[in-house]
Amino acid sequence: MISVAIVDDQPLIRAGLRMIVDSQPDLVLAGEGGDGAEAVELARAHRPEVMLLDVRMPGTDGIAAVPGILAASGATRVLMLTTFDLDEYVYGALRAGAAGFLLKDAGPEQILAAIHAIAAGDVLLAPTLTRRLVEQYVARPPRASADGPLTPSPTGSERCWSRSPTA
Numbered sequence: 001m002i003s004v005a006i007v008d009d010q011p012l013i014r015a016g017l018r019m020i021v022d023s024q025p026d027l028v029l030a031g032e033g034g035d036g037a038e039a040v041e042l043a044r045a046h047r048p049e050v051m052l053l054d055v056r057m058p059g060t061d062g063i064a065a066v067p068g069i070l071a072a073s074g075a076t077r078v079l080m081l082t083t084f085d086l087d088e089y090v091y092g093a094l095r096a097g098a099a100g101f102l103l104k105d106a107g108p109e110q111i112l113a114a115i116h117a118i119a120a121g122d123v124l125l126a127p128t129l130t131r132r133l134v135e136q137y138v139a140r141p142p143r144a145s146a147d148g149p150l151t152p153s154p155t156g157s158e159r160c161w162s163r164s165p166t167a
Contacts, residue, residue, distance in 0.1 A: 002119045003030040005048035007039040007065075008081070009057040013104065017052055017081075020108045027115065036060025036068070044072035049119050052111075053098075055082035055089050063089065066096035077118045081106075090129055100124040 004027055006017045014032050021027045030048035033039050035057045043051065051069060053062040066078050079100040080093040090101050099118045102110065103126050110126075117124045 001028050003028050003048040005030045005042045005051045007033040008054040009034050036065030039065045040068035043069040043076045047073040050115050051078050063092045063096050070097050079118050102126045
């Protein structure tokens with residue numbers, strides 16, 4: 001059984017997420033809350049394996065609550081949920097220690113897959129976010145190393161990266 005806590009300031013969203021969790025025989029609801037302070041208390045009291053956590057809430061928001069959740073229960077993995085597709089939320093959540101980030105327009109199957117992935121120790125980002133983050137990363141110029149530039153060198157039918165022999 002995977003224990004799941006739900007924290008969102010909107011009761012309708014919590015009810016929908018609860019229905020998704022309750023629909024699965026291998027998931028059990030560990031509790032619910034409406035803000036970041038309640039999320040930290042849920043983590044301390046119930047130690048859920050996965051916490052579904054809204055980004056924007058009154059009082060303590062989800063991103064600000066993540067370090068407290070992790071400190072209260074080192075075993076809880078946080079899956080951030082939001083309606084706002086903003087890079088600063090993704091970066092903030094990951095820097096705070098969240099294990100995943102989904103938009104609230106994700107379907108029940110995506111949410112369930114994310115819960116299972118996060119519980120298994122994986123990190124999961126919404127596909128649209130992953131694509132955008134990879135595009136941004138690839139567009140950045142490569143950084144030079146103190147050991148010299150990175151140059152490709154063939155190994156069999158594959159290519160791997162090694163230090164330039166002339167550096």
